[in-house]
Amino acid sequence: MRGFWIQQVPTIGLVCGFVVLVLVWLRWGLARVPPVSAMFVSALGAMSLLLIATLTTAPWSVACAVGAVALGMGHAGWMLGALAMRPRPPVPVPQPARPAAGPAAQAAAPAVLERKTLGRYRVDREIGRGAMGAVYLGTDPKINRQVAIKTMALSKEFHGQELTEARQRFFREAETAGRLQHPDIVTIFDAGEDQDLAFIAMEYLKGEDLQCHTQNLLPVADVVRITARVAEALAYAHSQGVVHRDIKPANVMIDLATDLVKVTDFGIARIADSSRTRTGMVLGTPSFMSPEQMAGRRVDGRSDLYSLGVMLYQLLTGHLPHRADSMATLMYEIANQTPPDVRNWRPEIPELLARTVALALEKRPESRYADGRLMAADLTAALALVGGLPPPPATPEGGLPPNSGGFDATVKINRGE
Secondary structure, X not given: OHHHHHHOHHHHHHHHHHHHHHHHHHHHHHHHOOHXXXXXXXXXXXXXXXXXXXXXXOHHHHHHHHHHHHHHHHHHHHHHHXXXXXXXXXXXXXXXOOOOOOHHHHHHOOOOOOOOEEOOXXXXXXXXXXXXXXXXXXXXXXXXXXXXXXXXXXXXXXXXXXXXXXXXXXXXXXXXXXXXXXXXXXXXXXXXXXXXXXXXXXXXXXXXXXXHHHOOOOOHHHHHHHHHHHHHHHHHHHXXXXXXXXXXXXXXXXXOOOOEEEEOOOOOOEEOOHHHOOOOEEEEOHHHOOHHHHOOOOOOHHHHHHHHHHHHHHHHHOOOOOOOXXXXXXXXXXXXXXXXXXXXXXXOOOHHHHHHHHHHOOOOHHHOOOOHHHHHHHHHHHHOOOOOXXXXXXXXXXXXXXXXXXXXXXXXXXXXX
């Protein structure tokens, strides 16, 4: 018996070598060649081994037959696994048919929010869009308080050094406006960044801005009373070193029922510090810019009072003091031409109020009101003279539109333009 096993040593060694070869092929060979090539090699090897097992009666032929079966089964298992792992196309899910939305339905559809939160604030819905971004109605979950969240997509608006300066200006707005504690200036609660959006959380005001009343004019007494309060609010801001730079009807919120007047959007306000002023760059709404702001010179509070004079003129008459078809013409008129007297549009306006408007619109800063309190005092004095004046009739169809020649968007203008 011992001699028999000694004689089978070569056969046993051959079988072991064959088994190792099959294992190596199944473990590393199949995974490294294309499926078609693997199938061809495996099939050829299996057929050869079966042929050898058929033609010989040597004891190792049985091992060859077993190896051929193992090789075939291993390859079949590999192929079935590869097929099972192959990605399958997704099964389409039938969607219910939706009726086509007409223009009215599209106008009534709420804005789709791109995100549900900004910082710690929950975003509820979009309530408006400004010059640099959207404004959302949100909720502070810590105290369950509604807030208005003003956003700016800085990376989409600016690049390189301008992006750095825009970010600094945005957070300087929060810093400066946040320290302005006045009943007629919107209150800032918080500021931050969330991914690519910078945001400022401020008090949510239930009312409307004055832009709609540049066409549907308010009674003169209401206009004078509101303007006087804005002048007082600007006087306070100027005493804190803050110049608004973009006073216009869209940036004053009112609610006549609750006697609300709020100056909003210190979005381009800067601390009145010459070291922080970029020479040759002006920001604002062109029709409301003072001559010195339009020229790119350093401005102070008297520039805001000029813009307030433009707003007062428009709210009283429905017309801007300067109108033009091009930016160049508008810039020339603001710098050089005296606007028409408000009584050309409304003769019933008392002389004191007309003089107040004209003084606010003086070309040279030193000729205007030096302080918002002085302008507010004249407006308060004029209030006693205009208490019974009704608003004028609506502008007839085909007449001169209230914003004719006006440039309403907040823009950035290079001084050389």
